[in-house]
Amino acid sequence: MKILVCMKQVPQKDAPLKLNESAAWIREEVSYEVNEPDAYALEEALRQKEKHGGEVVVITSGPPRAQQVLREALAKGADRAIHLEDNGFVGLDAFNTARAFAAAIKDETFDLIFTGLQSDDYGYAQTGVVLAELLGWPHATIIMQIEKNDSGIRVKRELEAGYFQFVDMPLPAILTIQSGINKLRYATLIGIKQAKNKPLRKVAMAEVQHAVGGNLQKIERLYVPQKTKNTEFLEGSAGEVAKKLVDKLRNEVRVL
Amino acid sequence: MSDTILVVVEQREGKLNRVSWETLTAGQALAAETGWALEAAVIGSGVGNFASEVAAKKISKVYAVESPKLEPYTPDAFSAALKQFIETKQPKLVLMPHTYQVRDFVPKLATAMGRTAISDCIGYKKEGGKLLFTRQMFQGKLAADVSFACDAPWFVTFQNGAFRGDKAEAGASAAPVETFNVQIADGVIRNKPQEVFKEAKQAVDLTQAEIIVSVGRGIKEQKNIELAKQLAEALGGELAASRPICDSGWLPMDRQIGSSGQTVAPKLYLALGISGAIQHIVGMKGSRTIIAINKDSEAPIFEIADFAVVGNLFDIVPPLIEEVKKAKTSG
Numbered sequence: 001m002k003i004l005v006c007m008k009q010v011p012q013k014d015a016p017l018k019l020n021e022s023a024a025w026i027r028e029e030v031s032y033e034v035n036e037p038d039a040y041a042l043e044e045a046l047r048q049k050e051k052h053g054g055e056v057v058v059i060t061s062g063p064p065r066a067q068q069v070l071r072e073a074l075a076k077g078a079d080r081a082i083h084l085e086d087n088g089f090v091g092l093d094a095f096n097t098a099r100a101f102a103a104a105i106k107d108e109t110f111d112l113i114f115t116g117l118q119s120d121d122y123g124y125a126q127t128g129v130v131l132a133e134l135l136g137w138p139h140a141t142i143i144m145q146i147e148k149n150d151s152g153i154r155v156k157r158e159l160e161a162g163y164f165q166f167v168d169m170p171l172p173a174i175l176t177i178q179s180g181i182n183k184l185r186y187a188t189l190i191g192i193k194q195a196k197n198k199p200l201r202k203v204a205m206a207e208v209q210h211a212v213g214g215n216l217q218k219i220e221r222l223y224v225p226q227k228t229k230n231t232e233f234l235e236g237s238a239g240e241v242a243k244k245l246v247d248k249l250r251n252e253v254r255v256l
Numbered sequence: 257m258s259d260t261i262l263v264v265v266e267q268r269e270g271k272l273n274r275v276s277w278e279t280l281t282a283g284q285a286l287a288a289e290t291g292w293a294l295e296a297a298v299i300g301s302g303v304g305n306f307a308s309e310v311a312a313k314k315i316s317k318v319y320a321v322e323s324p325k326l327e328p329y330t331p332d333a334f335s336a337a338l339k340q341f342i343e344t345k346q347p348k349l350v351l352m353p354h355t356y357q358v359r360d361f362v363p364k365l366a367t368a369m370g371r372t373a374i375s376d377c378i379g380y381k382k383e384g385g386k387l388l389f390t391r392q393m394f395q396g397k398l399a400a401d402v403s404f405a406c407d408a409p410w411f412v413t414f415q416n417g418a419f420r421g422d423k424a425e426a427g428a429s430a431a432p433v434e435t436f437n438v439q440i441a442d443g444v445i446r447n448k449p450q451e452v453f454k455e456a457k458q459a460v461d462l463t464q465a466e467i468i469v470s471v472g473r474g475i476k477e478q479k480n481i482e483l484a485k486q487l488a489e490a491l492g493g494e495l496a497a498s499r500p501i502c503d504s505g506w507l508p509m510d511r512q513i514g515s516s517g518q519t520v521a522p523k524l525y526l527a528l529g530i531s532g533a534i535q536h537i538v539g540m541k542g543s544r545t546i547i548a549i550n551k552d553s554e555a556p557i558f559e560i561a562d563f564a565v566v567g568n569l570f571d572i573v574p575p576l577i578e579e580v581k582k583a584k585t586s587g
Contacts, residue, residue: 123395169446
């Protein structure tokens with residue numbers, strides 16, 4: 001099975017975010033990490049390769065720092081990486097990111113393409129589905145299980161409120177992967193060493209420029225959300241706070 | 257192109273998804289704001305009844321977008337059907353609830369039409385004649401006002417709870433209902449969906465709990481859940497958790513609160529070590545009182561908390577359990 005995993009580097013979960021001068025984006029000085037759902041997508045691809053043989057390729061678009069995500073993926077067992085590295089790729093919407101990816105992989109023949117179900121920074125949950133439409137491939141989203149069968153694959157789709165659904169699909173196909181589908185592995189020291197020798201292909205904007213256009217939507221402004229709730233912060237030592245909480249529970253919430 | 261707002265209503269397993277009323281409320285508000293007409297569409301096979309249900313609301317027209325190939329749901333069929341419908345009727349703005357089903361096909365539909373969707377919005381603004389849609393970014397830490405930079409049709413999905421379903425205005429009389437038959441060629445549908453099923457034997461129905469003590473990643477280890485359990489017991493409430501706790505197997509799936517789990521609105525929701533990621537918040541933001549304990553002062557959970565403690569839950573919860581027990585015995 002030849003599997004492509006689309007990965008994104010996002011600010012760390014607990015990183016303090018500051019707006020830049022134009023309030024159109026955040027300041028760069030934060031720590032970054034791999035988008036968590038993408039880590040699960042990679043893990044799933046590696047497990048499929050372990051079961052069925054084949055190749056796992058990882059791709060990302062972003063500035064030079066995004067290469068870290070690819071290096072970690074290679075260290076975990078991916079075979080090669082593609083980095084759309086150009087400042088022009090930053091700030092592309094899902095539509096154009098998908099177009100750039102499609103152009104970058106036009107000479108490849110993947111059986112499966114995985115993305116995480118959404119990114120922790122934008123949270124649109126679109127790139128995988130957009131890519132499926134661009135490539136003309138079937139897709140399924142929020143996937144919790146993948147099994148190969150004679151006609152293609154059987155996937156387990158997660159629905160709301162604890163419901164699930166199996167779906168049979170032909171290959172090639174695109175799947176967006178849900179967190180918790182598996183348990184993430186750590187890169188081994190050997191893996192980290194081997195990663196250095198694995199192919200990492202850089203793609204400049206010029207190579208895919210023909211496929212990319214202007215964004216179809218625009219972030220007019222980014223801001224700290226206005227609070228609609230009057231939150232009362234309770235302070236003091238642990239013992240004092242405990243007493244204050246019980247006071248609230250008794251007199252205001254009325255559960256005691 | 258007509259100055260129309262189209263609300264696409266969701267039906268599943270023989271029922272109208274209640275969240276569609278929220279989208280209708282949004283549609284009515286936008287129609288009032290823009291002066292555009294409001295219409296709705298229900299899509300499926302044999303959905304006339306649903307269309308009639310929607311027609312009771314204050315709306316100009318309701319369509320039943322029909323084909324036997326629309327049952328069961330597949331993204332290929334829904335995308336093809338709505339593309340035909342939208343190309344014919346040419347609404348300017350297409351609104352949908354941000355359900356798992358909508359997420360599964362709307363980006364495909366928008367792309368097939370050379371357009372884009374602004375998804376998971378929590379509101380809108382009208383500024384200088386332009387519509388801006390507000391959405392949360394970075395798991396709720398920041399908000400963004402987003403505009404369309406392309407021609408209509410414009411696709412927007414709204415987050416669960418962003419609008420009140422019970423505020424959808426009834427119509428003075430039933431709106432006209434029209435059937436719109438779509439043709440879906442052989443070979444368009446590639447997925448073969450099986451029956452929908454529920455996995456967890458639901459041992460506990462959290463939607464019935466008056467008090468919920470919920471744990472997130474801040475609980476750090478499985479053995480620490482015992483502390484939260486003691487607090488829940490002291491309060492006479494139920495234990496619940498955010499997704500990562502259930503993914504790790506520390507609590508069973510039927511304890512999960514959020515978009516994939518239960519949606520609850522108890523009298524008291526006590527969030528311990530929960531950051532407040534959007535997928536969790538949508539499952540509990542309707543709670544009457546929310547108390548949050550988290551050591552990160554920037555945690556988005558504090559945006560919706562009534563009472564907040566910025567501190568270490570391992571320092572606070574033990575004395576809290578004692579104080580609760582004391583209060584209960586003193587009466």
